[in-house]
Amino acid sequence: MIKKLCYFLFLICFLVFWSSCRKDFEFSPSTGSLEFSKDTVYLDTIFTNIGSSTYNLKVYNRSNEDILIPSLKLGLGESSNYRLSVDGLAGKEFQNIELLAKDSLFIFVETTIDINNFPNPDGNFLYTDKIEFDSNANLQTVELVTLVQDAVFIYPNRDNTTKVIETLTLNVDGEPIETELQGRELLPTELTFTNEKPYVIYGFAAVPNGETLTIEAGARIHFHSESGLIVTDNATLQVNGSFSNDQDVLENEVIFEGDRLEPNFSETPGQWGTIWFFDGSINNTINNATIKNATVGILCDGNPNEIGNKLTITNSQIYNSSSFGILGRNTSILGENLVINNTGQSSFAGTLGGKYNFTHSTIVNYWNNSFRQFPSVLLNNFILDEDNNATIANLTEANFSNCIIYGNDNPEILLDEIEDEAVEFNFKFTNCLIRFEDNNNNFTGPNYDLTDITKYEGNIFNEDPNFLDTELNKLIIGEESAAINQGLAAFAIQVPFDILNVSRTSSPDLGAYQHITFPEDEN
Template sequence: MKRYIYFIISLGFLLLWSSCRKDFEFVPSTGSLEFSKDTVYLDTVFKNIGSSTYNLKVYNRSNNDISIPTVRLASGETSNYRLSVDGIAGKTFENIEILANDSLFVFIETTFDTNITPLNQLQFLDTDAIEFDSGSNLQKVELVTLVQDAIFIYPDRDSNKVVETLTLNIGGELVETNLQGRELQPSELTFTNEKPYVIYGFAMVPDGETLTIEAGSRVHFHDNSGIIVSNGASLNINGGFSNDQELLENEVIFEGDRLEPNFSEVPGQWGTIWFLDGSINNSINYATIKNATVGVLCDGNPNEVTNKLNITNTQIYNSSAFGILGRNTSISGENVVINNAGQSSFAGTIGGKYNFTHSTIVNYWNNGFRQLPSVLLNNFIVDEENVATLADLSEANFNNCIIYGNDNPEILLEEIEDDAVSFNFKFTNCLIRFQDSNNNFTGPNYDLSDTNRFEGNIFNQDPNFLDTDKDKLLIGDDSAANNQGLLIFATQVPFDILNENRTSSPDLGAYQHITFPE
């Protein structure tokens, strides 16, 4: 019984105490608010694409609970900005309360709607302000966004708003897919550097056509988007050497459509550049391909006289799965740099023909565990019923390359032995991370003394990269790759990816070594 008496007395005390509180007696604000920022800079956005959400913290440093009579956007309902105050969305708010010595968050987003406000130039500074109170108590926080114009490529929609999906010609068979996208129109088959391109869904190069991407072009992809090069079609990426290695003014850059710095190195923001079986005469020169799921996906045509894909002077970074994935295809690479892939930086699978010279193929993935090495070669594919289909690996040559990473070993040679198919590869004068202390990799493919497969290589010595976390894969004065290249391969690729002549004393990889700044 005493327990219930104590409960009633305690309850009564709490009720009496709460009735005496003055916490909820709000007084008008006096223009003495403080803010986490005096200006909120929303990073560059494309027209008609929403920004990330930014926040502003508003402080009441006084000992009084206050009420702000009005919080509003200066441009009112016509503003391109949107606010959320105390969990309520809008553009004008009244009687916003803040307890003594407390704070509240204001969340800010923007979409520059060109249907309301025309964009008359390539870049436009969109400004507004959040106004707190009015009259002599008025306080402002400025809002600034750089809006960039672009050319948008969208899939079509029918009258019921159903988004168009693609039908692909794969090996002569038409396959309906659930990939949203459409074929490029004749007027869209040349990308220039006049404006960036923003692609929603997959933009497909039609049969028999060629998409040409000129030097300095910028191509941005939305989630689950990319480029598909169909049967009989070609893609020619014609970038050029850039004098400014920060701006990369002449390089062709492929990345996601989120321009905020927080997204600049996030893997898997878009799909892939996909060369279908049957596409022909494809080339990539001076491109940066970053933050895709698979940077380059190349299928079929392993026995062409000319390679299905020639890729030169190109960097591929931050792929959530593969940097380059070849599937029974033919690829030639020179001055190629690949880093940071969730699986392999380069995978030549289901056989094929691959030749890489003076390339830096490494993997310093640090976003989680990866199961595969920097370089994977195999000659099979296994279907859902666990039946393997084999194909010739007619050749896979790596000459004067660096193959390294933060795992060990960084090459994997998976062969299903069968007299009916070949498995030919050779690493010549490469710096390779391969240390098999536990003797897990046995058989003739891993006989490092077999000069038919391994010749003149250096194993497990420091490449001395500048900064692998930031994809700066230049090598320094202390690199084990310095002066180790064979001249016969250097004369085939006489200039490194930074246009430095390498023929007098060739280093391994895509870069001639430099002295790092202190």
């Protein structure tokens, strides 16, 4: 026992003596020889008063000695609009930061900037600062740069006492109807969106009863999370975009997207809610628009027998909807030169009947973020309640002419009819390129009789559309496409120019685009 005790005391003394001799934890002052993962941290573009994403900077000690950084701070000190986190500690100035030999540390950077705190910002403002490491002869710096963009903000009122945010009250048939949606009706001074500044919408902005929201060419509309636009009873939306000569900038296109401007969010689905056309809204038109990264790009309800169409959408694109590109519910939609891709469910769903006409449109779905339940195009004539009871309605017409309906699943059309002599279920695919293979004979009945010319005429099945890049939503077709010169001239005359303003009347291709020759590195 005594022997063991002596051994234990000897071991303790040895460890104390050994640790006192170690130089591993002796830190030498920094000599200005730090290295960095980048010399400038660009925090991309943000809207005024909206916080940025978190960006990181990695700091390296390449030497063989443990070093001590005497000071690490923002150049503008406590007045800086940047925020730092160093080794898990938040602040704007830090002292005696330890960095082991051949090791590194992460610095995380964020910012929120009010453009109105700066003189004459003129819409955009470049805000800069720097991170300073050490001082005097050992001073090293990393620049911080953020472009701050001014905007018109539309948001509900907030009670600062109760912290309750205003919910939307709608005028329906002259009666105020309270909803659970955060938001408010647009004011008379807000019923024209121009291209002078982008618009940022918090909650749901509603076009009031009997009013028209006009959106001018080149306007940019950004929605915060779970926000959207509602066109109410007897109200109208007019989106007046026009053709853009620069297809990378889309200077005249009206663009609807989320309010996160960082590149990592540019193609992220489900960032905001929807553009919702209520049952009683009328005479809505969308021309030359891009609707991207919504939950449902367009939700259109009611008015299936309206003279003309409840919604006319032309020369427009809908991408990256986490649920549906267009969801129609017993409604009336006309689409020409329409492109839809990358949706979590169907790119187009015409449900509970209705009236739909699409000409020279590319309605495809190459969603790869998760399993999807439905095909690119879904038509049905019913809706189920909570008890699984069905309400049925007429599908008076659903015509797809000179279209491409395709995707990475099979089949890409579903005709889901509850048969009842009291209702109609009318549809026709004419001169379309369609993905539909039924090798296991799962789709039977008259709706899937591909030889019935009252439902299917002049179509091409399962041939390659030869899209440029489906993942990047580049749905123009190449010179090897099966869609080339397969369009029926009568429909091409109705829509004489493709979505890129190229004439198609002499030899119409299917879909929204006339074909091009791809560069070798893109084909």
